[in-house]
Amino acid sequence: MEKELEGQGNDVSDLAEIPSAQVITSTLADPTTLAIVTQPIVSLDDGGVVGYEALARFAGEISTERLFIEASELGLGAELEAIALERGLAVLRFLPRGFVLHVNVSPIYLGMQEIHRTLISAPLHRVVIELTEHVPVSETKQLRRQLAIYRSLGARIALDDAGAGYGGLELMYELEPDMIKIDRFLIEDIDHSETKAAVVSTLVAAARSRGIKVVAEGIETRAEFDETSRLGIDLGQGYWIARPGSGLPRVNTAKLSHSSRKERNVTLGRELAEVTESVATALGSTSFPDQPFGIGVDHYGRPLFLWSRGTDGVEHVRNVTEVACGSSLRECLRRGLARGVETRFDPLVVTDHTRRVLGVVRLERLLSGDQQRQGVEAS
Structure with missing residues (x-):
């Protein structure tokens, strides 16, 4: 042209x-x-x-x-x-x-x-x-x-x-x-x-x-x-x-x-509110005394890594899996189960729209809630 x-x-x-x-x-x-x-x-x-x-x-x-x-x-x-x-x-x-x-x-x-x-x-x-x-x-x-x-x-x-x-x-x-x-x-x-x-x-x-x-x-x-x-x-x-x-x-x-x-009851993450637990956070810390797990964060409160202590007392530092505060429970479950066997049951980290940590969700609670919903739908 x-x-x-x-x-x-x-x-x-x-x-x-x-x-x-x-x-x-x-x-x-x-x-x-x-x-x-x-x-x-x-x-x-x-x-x-x-x-x-x-x-x-x-x-x-x-x-x-x-x-x-x-x-x-x-x-x-x-x-x-x-x-x-x-x-x-x-x-x-x-x-x-x-x-x-x-x-x-x-x-x-x-x-x-x-x-x-x-x-x-x-x-x-x-x-x-x-x-x-x-x-x-x-x-x-x-x-x-x-x-x-x-x-x-x-x-x-x-x-x-x-x-x-x-x-x-x-x-x-x-x-x-x-x-x-x-x-x-x-x-x-x-x-x-x-x-x-x-x-x-x-x-x-x-x-x-x-x-x-x-x-x-x-x-x-x-x-x-x-x-x-x-x-x-x-x-x-x-x-x-x-x-x-x-x-x-x-x-x-x-x-x-x-x-x-x-x-869908997900405005401001209300659907996740029932299963989200508070979590200890610390600026770049790799140790959380008296805690089963914690989240290391940067200066803006964004997650850097997941710290946990196993039943044998051994400490582990792993990458985090983030889910946005507006996610549905099914989306969280899908994200969790898509991980490898070794990290599949690590808590999911719930973040807001600026990626600041709001809490964590355990996969066990998501699985339990999903089974309950399926039972209700079947009835």
Whole structure:
């Protein structure tokens, strides 16, 4: 595509034979050809809808992302985004009170007249501005000044695609957004990837320490919903919750309620509370007098190792197996039984969203509780 555009400048008439250029120019000529769909954003605590994201849909089969990229290459990006933004904000006319509307804006266009005029004419106290592209950290001072204008009018700011690169983490600290949206790459199959879960857990902890809400994008399965919920993410959206559609698509409230933290009784780890025991911790200590076991921790209270004394009086130092405070009992049992025979019955270490030690869970108690639940289900 870049070779096709080379040397053609912004002369749209020369691009009439390029399908994407035809869509762009026809949209600029008649903005009503650009459709807006919305996708619900829900709370993972109770499954309730908190807002909607307005998404542009162009005529034809060319992807929205590609069209915006190519419009930028043609020098028409700001004009096209202004149309999409204006039509997206029109959703506010029928959006019930109490819900917020997410709209997408490229940071490079925030200072342009078309975008600025469209934003300040909207009731921004009901709007979340999603920054759809990363910018060099060297340019964040100007961006912060621009965002301050919209924040003074009540807008909230979200940083899209968090976790997609180190620059995204830098921007979270530089721009101090109200929300970050976890990149879809990290959400896909997160229930099968301890690495992705660890990365997301770190992002959640970093965001929480700064009062930033976290949104999981692209939740497409029940297992992804459960895992993002377990990791303490605040909000979610994706095909499993509801597909984008015209008007305000409905969600299956019964399905979401059943899967929510509140219904599963794991908010703040309440499900684990009944089986979690207190444990002695010490900063880097390898000995716990008068204790059967203890946890060595770092300066932040995060676990380093498990210390135990056997019945023969021999001391052992082993790696810990962590479980997040929002985990279900079945997940804890699965993690425990997946270990080798030698460490299978070591206590599991329960940690909060910053990985500080809250206590331990013995596998014996988990097995006993699981057998009791199976007996109840069988009866």
